[in-house]
Amino acid sequence: MKNTSMLLLVAAIMIAATSSCTHPEPDADKIRVVILTDMTHDDGNSLIRYLYYSSWFDLEAMIVTNQLPDFNHDDTGPWDKAMSILDAYREELPQLRKHDPDLPDYEELMAVTKQGRGAIPIIWLTNTLEFSNWIADRYVTSSWDSICFHDWIGEGLTPHGEPKDSEGSDFLVQVFEKDDDRPIFVQAWGGTITFVQALYRFRQKHGEEKFRKLLPRLHLYGILFQDITFEFFASFEKMQDKTCAGFGTAIPTYGKDPVELGMALYENGHFWYYVWSSDPDYQKPVTPQMVNGHGPMSDIYDDGGEGDTPAYLYLISSMLGLNDHLDPTHGSWGSMFRPMGDSFPEGYYSTCDVDRIELIRWIPAATNSFMNRLLWSVKNPGEINREPVAVINGDSSNSIIRLQADPGEVISLDASGSYDPDGDDLTFHWFRYDEADTYNGDPAISNPAGSRQQITVPDDLGNANIHLVLEVIDNGEPQLVSYRRVIIEAKQ
Numbered sequence: 001m002k003n004t005s006m007l008l009l010v011a012a013i014m015i016a017a018t019s020s021c022t023h024p025e026p027d028a029d030k031i032r033v034v035i036l037t038d039m040t041h042d043d044g045n046s047l048i049r050y051l052y053y054s055s056w057f058d059l060e061a062m063i064v065t066n067q068l069p070d071f072n073h074d075d076t077g078p079w080d081k082a083m084s085i086l087d088a089y090r091e092e093l094p095q096l097r098k099h100d101p102d103l104p105d106y107e108e109l110m111a112v113t114k115q116g117r118g119a120i121p122i123i124w125l126t127n128t129l130e131f132s133n134w135i136a137d138r139y140v141t142s143s144w145d146s147i148c149f150h151d152w153i154g155e156g157l158t159p160h161g162e163p164k165d166s167e168g169s170d171f172l173v174q175v176f177e178k179d180d181d182r183p184i185f186v187q188a189w190g191g192t193i194t195f196v197q198a199l200y201r202f203r204q205k206h207g208e209e210k211f212r213k214l215l216p217r218l219h220l221y222g223i224l225f226q227d228i229t230f231e232f233f234a235s236f237e238k239m240q241d242k243t244c245a246g247f248g249t250a251i252p253t254y255g256k257d258p259v260e261l262g263m264a265l266y267e268n269g270h271f272w273y274y275v276w277s278s279d280p281d282y283q284k285p286v287t288p289q290m291v292n293g294h295g296p297m298s299d300i301y302d303d304g305g306e307g308d309t310p311a312y313l314y315l316i317s318s319m320l321g322l323n324d325h326l327d328p329t330h331g332s333w334g335s336m337f338r339p340m341g342d343s344f345p346e347g348y349y350s351t352c353d354v355d356r357i358e359l360i361r362w363i364p365a366a367t368n369s370f371m372n373r374l375l376w377s378v379k380n381p382g383e384i385n386r387e388p389v390a391v392i393n394g395d396s397s398n399s400i401i402r403l404q405a406d407p408g409e410v411i412s413l414d415a416s417g418s419y420d421p422d423g424d425d426l427t428f429h430w431f432r433y434d435e436a437d438t439y440n441g442d443p444a445i446s447n448p449a450g451s452r453q454q455i456t457v458p459d460d461l462g463n464a465n466i467h468l469v470l471e472v473i474d475n476g477e478p479q480l481v482s483y484r485r486v487i488i489e490a491k492q
Contacts, residue, residue: 030058031315031325032182034175036116038067038190038226039078041136041304042275044085045286046189048297050312051089052373055102056319057312059109060175060184063168065116065191067227069131069142073119073160086110088296092377095295099376099384116168116194117158120147120227124248136304149254153197153229164197172198173205176214183262185315185325188222189308195220196229199259211259219263219347221311221334223271233258234266234348242343244268244352265328266350267310270335270359275305285363286370295377310334310359313366321390321398321483322362322469330400330467330485331436333366335359358435368478385476388426390484391417392470401486407459413486415470416451424474433485437467461490 035050037043064082071077090106097103121144125131130143151159158164172195175184186195203211225234225245231254239245245268274285284305291301314334315325323330328337328349336358337349351358375384389396392415405411420426430448441458443466455468468486473479 030056031319032060032180032184033057033312033315034060034172034184034186034195035062036186036188036191036195037062037064037078037082037308038070039064039081040067040070040190041138041302042307043189044081045301045304045306046308046311047082047085048291048301049286049306049309049370051085051103051297052096052370052376053312053316054104054109055100056316059104059112060178061168061171062109062113063116063172063191063194064113065166065168065194066119067190068119068121068144069125069140070135071119072142073117073158073162075119079115082113085297085300086113088300092295092297095378096376098381112171114168114171115166116191117162117164117166117197118152118191118193118227119160120144120152120193120229122190123225123227123230123250124246126228126247127249127251137302147228147250147253149228149231152193153200153232165201166194166197168194169198169201173202176202177206181217183217183219183326186218186220187308187311188220188224188226189311190223190226192222192226193229196232199232215259216262218261219265220261221265221267221314223267223308223311225266228253231258233261234264234344238343239266243340243350245350260345261347263326263328263347264345264349265314265337266340266348266352267335267337268351270351270354270356271307271310273356273360273363274309275307285367290371291374293378294374298374298377313362316369317362317366317483319398320387320481322485324400324485329436331358331433333359333362336435355435365481368480371478372476372480385424385474385478385480386421387480387482388420388424388472388474389418390470390472390482391415391419392484392486395484398482398484401484402489403486404489404491405457406491407457407461409457411455411457411488413453413455413468413470414451415453415472415484418451418472420474420476422474422476424476427473427475429471429473431469431471433467433469437465437487439464439466455488457488457490461488463490463492465489 064078066073066078126147132141235258236252288301288303291298314332317333318325323332335351336354338353340348340350372385428451430445430453466488470484471481473481
């Protein structure tokens with residue numbers, strides 16, 4: 001009897017110890033992300049697509065912040081929309097986990113989804129003080145008073161009589177306080193105001209030294225910069241004078257020098273291609289007709305587009321081997337970026353001097369990937385295509401391969417070890433990505449469709465580099481692709 005009691009006691013202690021460990025150790029292979037969203041016409045669609053890839057990321061926070069003119073500060077629409085999508089995710093999660101058991105629990109997502117506060121207008125409408133027009137399938141009429149940075153960020157109350165702090169900004173402060181040196185990729189789909197209030201509060205709470213140690217870890221992908229609070233981390237005047245940024249009726253009101261984030265990517269308009277285009281031949285990359293009918297989440301997908309999706313496509317393509325997410329000049333499923341120039345910090349980039357084709361060129365592959373994941377909701381493993389594995393010279397990782405060689409040296413690249421987990425036939429496509437590299441010549445690719453490649457290092461390569469991209473494409477339905485990028489430099 002005593003032995004039985006002792007065993008029960010030990011078991012109870014073990015269960016208690018296990019149940020108290022609710023937060024697993026950080027996964028060094030995953031990318032930390034924060035999503036800032038206003039849940040406007042296209043954000044819901046972007047969230048639906050994101051959730052099919054959510055096991056690839058450590059989602060630290062998803063902050064839902066109302067933004068004018070779409071929603072007033074007391075409108076429950078944005079939060080209700082986010083909740084409806086997460087509820088649909090919970091409903092089909094058992095089916096999805098047949099394909100990916102690492103998808104996060106519904107409870108995990110709910111624990112990091114918080115409400116922000118703000119409801120200030122999107123930046124180009126700031127001082128029009130009113131709006132009346134169609135937004136997707138809703139006719140919206142809205143008005144507001146003049147907007148000043150310090151009315152919304154800092155101490156005290158907003159003009160709505162609410163605290164400037166919110167559940168969302170308080171939670172972001174906790175994220176910033178974590179003992180984790182991995183960068184935090186902040187996706188600004190909307191509601192940047194809550195992010196900036198969190199930065200303000202962290203600085204006020206922890207002091208300048210700790211604040212300055214935080215900033216290099218923050219990497220922001222801005223679908224535009226959304227609202228006037230961006231002045232906290234980027235100069236209004238310099239953005240307007242030195243880049244292609246257009247701020248409509250907004251005027252600077254911050255009056256202080258901005259802080260320097262570790263990286264800031266300003267996507268000034270390529271993303272619109274996921275929403276609409278004036279081109280008469282334009283076809284939206286993904287439509288409700290393509291998505292609906294694949295389970296509860298898919299039936300929420302509407303015709304609002306996916307203007308915020310490039311913010312994480314940039315990260316997804318890095319997981320597939322196309323780009324290094326720490327170098328936005330590489331080009332990715334989320335477009336290509338160029339440095340903003342000497343007037344800005346070293347880690348600040350924009351799409352201003354980049355052709356929109358650097359987003360559009362990857363849309364077929366990105367769309368196939370999403371269409372394939374939608375099938376998770378209605379089919380079982382063994383019926384679904386999986387990405388091939390691209391292997392070069394025995395390296396099967398998704399890392400960029402960097403080679404240094406002497407001028408005139410012949411480099412051998414062997415991708416014959418690439419394979420498909422479903423046994424599909426593979427095709428190979430090697431190409432020089434000259435928009436991403438710095439060499440002015442035209443190096444020959446002897447066998448673009450072969451598994452093996454030999455490249456002669458040009459005699460005049462000098463300090464430039466050559467980017468070679470390998471696409472390994474299966475013949476599944478839909479076809480899927482994985483990549484490897486090889487960067488060649490001359491030995492110095």
